[in-house]
Each structure stands twice: as C-alpha cells, then as structure tokens.
Amino acid sequence: MIKKLCLVILLSCNFLFADSLYEFTNLENEKRFYNLIKEIRCPKCTSGSLASSNAPVSEDIKLKIVELIKEGKSDSEIKKYIVNRFGNEVLYDPGFDKGTYFLWIAPISILLLALTTFFFRRKI
Amino acid sequence: MKFILRMFVIILPIALISFFYLYINDDDYYPGADYRNYNLPQFELNELYSQSPISNKDIQGTYLINVWASWCITCRVEHGFLVKLSNKNIPIMGINYKDDRDDAINWINKFGDPYKLIIHDFKGSLALDMGVTGAPETFLVSNGEVLVHYRGEVNTMIWQDVFTPVINKYELFK
Numbered sequence: 001m002i003k004k005l006c007l008v009i010l011l012s013c014n015f016l017f018a019d020s021l022y023e024f025t026n027l028e029n030e031k032r033f034y035n036l037i038k039e040i041r042c043p044k045c046t047s048g049s050l051a052s053s054n055a056p057v058s059e060d061i062k063l064k065i066v067e068l069i070k071e072g073k074s075d076s077e078i079k080k081y082i083v084n085r086f087g088n089e090v091l092y093d094p095g096f097d098k099g100t101y102f103l104w105i106a107p108i109s110i111l112l113l114a115l116t117t118f119f120f121r122r123k124i
Numbered sequence: 125m126k127f128i129l130r131m132f133v134i135i136l137p138i139a140l141i142s143f144f145y146l147y148i149n150d151d152d153y154y155p156g157a158d159y160r161n162y163n164l165p166q167f168e169l170n171e172l173y174s175q176s177p178i179s180n181k182d183i184q185g186t187y188l189i190n191v192w193a194s195w196c197i198t199c200r201v202e203h204g205f206l207v208k209l210s211n212k213n214i215p216i217m218g219i220n221y222k223d224d225r226d227d228a229i230n231w232i233n234k235f236g237d238p239y240k241l242i243i244h245d246f247k248g249s250l251a252l253d254m255g256v257t258g259a260p261e262t263f264l265v266s267n268g269e270v271l272v273h274y275r276g277e278v279n280t281m282i283w284q285d286v287f288t289p290v291i292n293k294y295e296l297f298k
Contacts, residue, residue, distance in 0.1 A: 044258055061252070084255075087160075
C-alpha cells in the first residue's frame with residue numbers, strides 16, 4: 001500500500017513542477033522573450049546574456065521584460081527601456097551613433113585602403 | 125605618386141595612435157560612473173522605520189541616494205565614509221535593497237545611521253527602475269534629476285574623482 005502511494009506521489013511530482021517560470025499569452029510573445037534575452041547583456045556580468053545569467057538583477061530584468069511584453073510594448077521599446085537604465089553596453093548589437101561609428105566604419109575603410117594601395121602599387 | 129604613398133605609411137600610424145590617445149584620455153569616462161542626466165523615476169514605497177508611504181514629493185532638494193543592504197559586504201566597507209559625509213551636512217537618502225526589515229534595522233543600530241530617511245525597496249522595483257545592478261550604488265540627485273550614478277563603493281578617492289567635479293560644476297550643497 002505504502003509503496004503504491006509513494007509511487008503515485010513520485011509520478012505526480014513531474015506535473016507539480018512542470019509549471020513554467022515565465023507566463024505568456026501566446027507563442028509569438030514567448031519567442032520574442034527568448035530572442036530578447038539572448039540579445040541583451042546581463043549588466044552585472046563581464047560578458048553573458050540575460051539568458052545565460054541567473055544574477056538577481058538579470059532575474060529582475062527578465063521579469064520586467066515579461067511584464068513589458070504583456071503591456072504590449074514592442075522589442076525596440078523594451079530595448080530602449082533597458083538601455084535608458086543600464087546604458088548602451090547592455091546591447092550585443094549596438095546601433096550606429098557617434099560613440100560607435102568608428103567601430104563600424106574602421107574595418108571597412110582599412111580594407112578599402114589596403115586594396116586601393118595594393119592595386120595602385122602594381123601600376124607604378 | 126610614390127611620395128604620397130610613402131607619406132601614407134607615416135601618417136596612418138600617427139593618426140591611429142593619436143585617435144586612441146584621445147580615446148583613452150577621454151575625461152568623461154570613469155569606470156563605474158555614469159554621467160547621463162535623467163529624471164528620478166516615480167515610486168511609491170514605504171519608509172523603513174515608520175513603514176509610512178513615501179514617494180517622490182517627500183524627497184526634495186539636493187541629496188545623495190545610496191543603495192545598500194545588510195547582506196552586502198561592500199556596504200559595510202563603505203558605511204564609514206557615508207557617516208563622514210553625513211557629518212559634513214550632506215543629506216543622504218538610503219534605499220534598502222532586497223533586504224529583510226529586521227536585518228536592516230539591526231544593521232543600522234549596530235553601525236550608525238547616516239541616512240535622512242530610508243526607503244524600504246524589498247522587491248527592488250525602484251532600484252531596477254534606476255538601473256541598479258547590485259549594492260552598493262550611489263546617485264547624486266538635484267531637484268529630481270539624477271546627475272551622477274556610481275556603481276560600487278564610494279570612498280575618498282571616488283568622491284574626489286567622480287562626485288566633486290559635478291558638485292563644483294553645479295555649485296551644489298551650498
């Protein structure tokens with residue numbers, strides 16, 4: 001009898017813990033959430049996304065993202081919310097602005113420069 | 125043509141070195157410090173001792189906001205300096221971050237209270253809204269606008285390097 005009871009409890013444990021941590025109204029929102037936490041860096045970590053981190057602040061941000069998705073905010077609005085608080089460094093894909101233009105332009109311009117120099121030299 | 129190319133070999137390294145020299149010596153950058161100005165977020169929380177509601181209108185003027193918790197070891201290190209600041213008549217508001225109320229009160233009774241008032245932010249909602257990543261963090265706020273946000277322990281050196289220039293610029297605490 002006791003053995004059977006234990007077995008029932010053991011088997012039902014799976015269902016008891018099968019509840020998901022973050023709740024979404026539809027699959028689309030859930031996909032958006034998992035994409036967002038891969039694109040945003042955990043502000044407490046040297047380099048790790050929110051998805052990879054369980055630091056208290058990452059947990060808070062993740063819950064906040066869930067809340068913002070529920071409120072119907074778009075991805076860019078959510079990113080803006082987090083950048084306003086934690087700075088540009090939290091985005092893995094920084095936009096093109098006066099702080100980052102050099103990073104975007106330098107590799108291409110150096111390559112072009114190298115190529116033109118290379119072809120120039122041959123003609124001389 | 126050859127002359128131009130040869131000059132280029134000299135100019136390019138000089139340009140790169142000077143660029144990085146200027147980049148590294150950028151005065152606006154200080155590790156842990158954030159000088160972006162923004163408005164203090166709206167909040168409605170409770171005071172730690174009296175547990176009476178507290179919101180933006182209860183804290184006016186120029187003051188520091190210090191985020192601390194009894195579980196935070198660096199806050200203990202920082203505490204002595206905050207007491208010194210409060211003795212110099214610099215108002216400090218505390219945000220008790222994700223802390224048990226009894227633990228927080230015990231901590232204050234043990235080590236002294238440099239705070240004008242302490243906001244009990246048990247869930248860390250206000251702290252998240254202010255961009256707090258952990259404790260301790262310190263903000264310089266004037267008339268509802270955040271002027272400096274420093275992540276980490278504030279000591280004499282940080283006070284001199286990060287906070288004093290801004291205080292002098294805006295002529296605060298006078």
